[in-house]
Amino acid sequence: MTPQPVLAVRGLDKSFGPVQVLHDVAFSAYAGEVTALVGDNGAGKSTLVKCLGGIHSIDAGEYLFDGKPVQVTSPREAAELGIEIVYQDLALCDNLDIVQNMFLGRERKSGLVLDEATMEEMAAKTLDGLSVRTVKSIRQLVSSLSGGQRQTVAIAKAVLWNSKVVILDEPTAALGVAQTAQVLELVRRLADNGLAVILISHNMNDVFAVSDRIAALYLGRMAAQVKASDVTHSQVVELITSGRSGELGLQNVNGVTA
Amino acid sequence: MMRAGPSQEEIRRHNLGVLLRHVHLDGPTSRAELTTRMGLNRSTIMALTADLTAAGLVREELPRETGRAGRPSLVVRPESARVYVLAFDIGVDRLVAARVGLGGVILDRREAIRERGAFVLEDVVGRLAAFTAQMLQKTRGDTVCVGVGVAFSGGVRSSDGVVRFSPNIGAVDIPLGEELERRLGLGVPVAVGNDANLGALAEQARGVGVGCRDLIYLHGDVGIGGGVIAAGQLLRGQGGYGGEVGHMVINSGGRPCGCGSRGCLEAEVGERALLEAAGRFGPQIGRDAVRAVVDAADRGDIVAQDALARVGDWLGLGVANLVNIFNPEIVIFGGMLREIYLGAAAQVRSRITTDVLHACRESLRLRTPVLGDDTTLVGAAELAFAQVLADPLDALARVGA
Numbered sequence: 001m002t003p004q005p006v007l008a009v010r011g012l013d014k015s016f017g018p019v020q021v022l023h024d025v026a027f028s029a030y031a032g033e034v035t036a037l038v039g040d041n042g043a044g045k046s047t048l049v050k051c052l053g054g055i056h057s058i059d060a061g062e063y064l065f066d067g068k069p070v071q072v073t074s075p076r077e078a079a080e081l082g083i084e085i086v087y088q089d090l091a092l093c094d095n096l097d098i099v100q101n102m103f104l105g106r107e108r109k110s111g112l113v114l115d116e117a118t119m120e121e122m123a124a125k126t127l128d129g130l131s132v133r134t135v136k137s138i139r140q141l142v143s144s145l146s147g148g149q150r151q152t153v154a155i156a157k158a159v160l161w162n163s164k165v166v167i168l169d170e171p172t173a174a175l176g177v178a179q180t181a182q183v184l185e186l187v188r189r190l191a192d193n194g195l196a197v198i199l200i201s202h203n204m205n206d207v208f209a210v211s212d213r214i215a216a217l218y219l220g221r222m223a224a225q226v227k228a229s230d231v232t233h234s235q236v237v238e239l240i241t242s243g244r245s246g247e248l249g250l251q252n253v254n255g256v257t258a
Numbered sequence: 259m260m261r262a263g264p265s266q267e268e269i270r271r272h273n274l275g276v277l278l279r280h281v282h283l284d285g286p287t288s289r290a291e292l293t294t295r296m297g298l299n300r301s302t303i304m305a306l307t308a309d310l311t312a313a314g315l316v317r318e319e320l321p322r323e324t325g326r327a328g329r330p331s332l333v334v335r336p337e338s339a340r341v342y343v344l345a346f347d348i349g350v351d352r353l354v355a356a357r358v359g360l361g362g363v364i365l366d367r368r369e370a371i372r373e374r375g376a377f378v379l380e381d382v383v384g385r386l387a388a389f390t391a392q393m394l395q396k397t398r399g400d401t402v403c404v405g406v407g408v409a410f411s412g413g414v415r416s417s418d419g420v421v422r423f424s425p426n427i428g429a430v431d432i433p434l435g436e437e438l439e440r441r442l443g444l445g446v447p448v449a450v451g452n453d454a455n456l457g458a459l460a461e462q463a464r465g466v467g468v469g470c471r472d473l474i475y476l477h478g479d480v481g482i483g484g485g486v487i488a489a490g491q492l493l494r495g496q497g498g499y500g501g502e503v504g505h506m507v508i509n510s511g512g513r514p515c516g517c518g519s520r521g522c523l524e525a526e527v528g529e530r531a532l533l534e535a536a537g538r539f540g541p542q543i544g545r546d547a548v549r550a551v552v553d554a555a556d557r558g559d560i561v562a563q564d565a566l567a568r569v570g571d572w573l574g575l576g577v578a579n580l581v582n583i584f585n586p587e588i589v590i591f592g593g594m595l596r597e598i599y600l601g602a603a604a605q606v607r608s609r610i611t612t613d614v615l616h617a618c619r620e621s622l623r624l625r626t627p628v629l630g631d632d633t634t635l636v637g638a639a640e641l642a643f644a645q646v647l648a649d650p651l652d653a654l655a656r657v658g659a
Contacts, residue, residue: 131628176553176556177549177552177553177556177597177601178549180556180600181596181597181600181626184600185626188625188626189628192466204604205600205601205602205603205604206603207603207604208603208604208606208607208608209599209600209603210603227620228607229607229610229611229619229620229622230611230616231611232607232608232611232612233604233605233607233608234608
């Protein structure tokens with residue numbers, strides 16, 4: 001029996017002017033699992049994620065959250081459902097400390113003043129729940145953090161709000177090996193704590209290290225969404241580069257039957 | 259004559275141990291919660307906590323505001339600052355000593371680099387004893403040491419703590435437990451175990467494998483050790499040498515292994531195999547050398563990439579065999595295997611996909627340790643706590659507290 005996905009889209013189409021970027025895309029993300037979204041440059045990964053996050057509207061298709069059809073037309077609506085996106089540039093403020101960044105724009109107040117104590121406690125609890133031990137003080141300025149620590153703060157910020165789905169766009173792209181390992185372990189822990197995690201990555205080792213499912217986009221179409229334990233590295237590479245691998249994938253690419 | 263069953267006193271001692279284990283593993287727990295978890299009534303829990311409090315093992319406190327109506331249930335906390343064990347980790351390249359409080363808190367910790375070369379018992383025991391003296395100097399007068407545990411990178415006889423073999427350290431038939439007990443002179447028994455076996459127990463108790471009854475922990479030091487937990491029990495084997503997965507032959511006639519055989523998992527996946535394949539076998543050794551290969555591969559060095567892929571493929575084959583045999587829920591890659599798994603996961607998992615029965619892999623989880631580089635040390639501490647958790651009052655009496 002397959003469990004019900006937290007988030008699912010079916011038959012999703014998206015065009016920018018005359019250019020159709022996504023064709024009839026189906027995609028699901030499950031609680032407690034990491035779903036990797038892979039594909040070549042221009043395959044439509046970012047566009048799909050932006051549709052999920054309410055940044056782009058969708059032209060056609062069904063968007064289901066917890067099994068119920070929803071309309072997500074703005075990032076705020078996505079956040080209300082519990083969908084958070086961590087972008088590559090992280091959008092952190094260098095001149096603020098970790099707590100201030102995590103609550104930026106959503107500060108807790110007690111009366112007229114900011115409730116620093118509660119915010120500090122919540123931030124500490126969140127970092128602790130993710131077993132983050134690399135950060136010395138949560139009152140450290142973000143400018144003093146390493147790339148891996150910044151990524152950690154950005155991810156912690158995303159899970160602070162009882163999120164259900166966290167989407168990570170190339171979280172290890174700019175990191176060295178030691179920090180990549182820490183971030184991968186953090187990604188895995190998010191899912192093990194019960195979140196549905198969507199991981200965009202070009203690095204096949206990163207994908208295989210933490211993913212439960214792999215969804216491969218090819219030229220705006222979903223070539224296949226498979227369990228990571230059922231595929232090999234070369235099959236995934238074939239799905240990415242040609243949209244099919246044996247029985248898997250698109251059997252009819254660009255109108256040509258292979 | 260047939261016994262009628264355990265006496266009331268035996269049941270009480272057992273329950274004391276069970277309650278202490280809850281508080282030790284899960285941290286401060288309310289009496290109400292303990293009542294539910296242990297399935298005993300409130301007055302029994304109260305009597306048990308009173309006994310443990312009188313023995314100085316736990317203390318009871320009012321919780322912080324619960325925000326709920328009614329009189330709050332008292333919270334039972336382990337006396338972490340008072341009751342502790344000594345934990346030692348003897349690896350190929352490092353010696354670690356720690357003082358660990360009840361509840362698993364590392365209170366103090368010392369680490370030294372071990373030079374590779376002949377194993378000199380006197381030297382290793384001397385350094386650990388010196389660390390211990392330093393740490394004990396800093397403890398208060400009312401503290402009590404309830405056990406000593408050692409994790410050793412080699413095969414340890416379970417009956418007496420003698421190290422029987424250790425191809426990568428070079429110790430053969432060394433009475434490590436006995437010698438350490440004599441040198442420490444604390445009047446506390448010293449328990450010795452295989453590092454990977456203890457690592458498996460540690461990750462099951464406090465790490466990524468909490469709640470798992472079928473778990474395999476693989477520990478990469480220079481070679482590869484293994485700890486197999488099946489149906490909740492560590493597979494010890496007859497003499498205590500069970501789980502030596504590093505010496506599972508995966509490549510008949512392959513690379514020579516320190517154990518004298520050829521093509522063992524650790525000969526194909528261990529540190530030396532990786533460094534030689536990467537053309538980097540030289541002065542740089544240990545974790546740093548392994549990290550350097552993974553780093554070079556990440557930066558695009560094709561020789562390093564190829565070496566890592568090859569080693570990852572052999573590792574996948576070894577894991578595939580284990581998964582087919584034991585059908586574990588989780589496989590944990592610890593020590594330097596953490597770097598190798600994360601750097602070569604595509605190869606490792608491709609092997610598992612092709613070589614493991616579908617039913618055995620469909621819900622298999624592959625993870626790295628939550629306890630990081632402390633997994634084996636934490637395992638040593640848990641080994642040291644075993645006595646006091648089995649029979650708290652008896653164990654205290656034996657150490658003269």
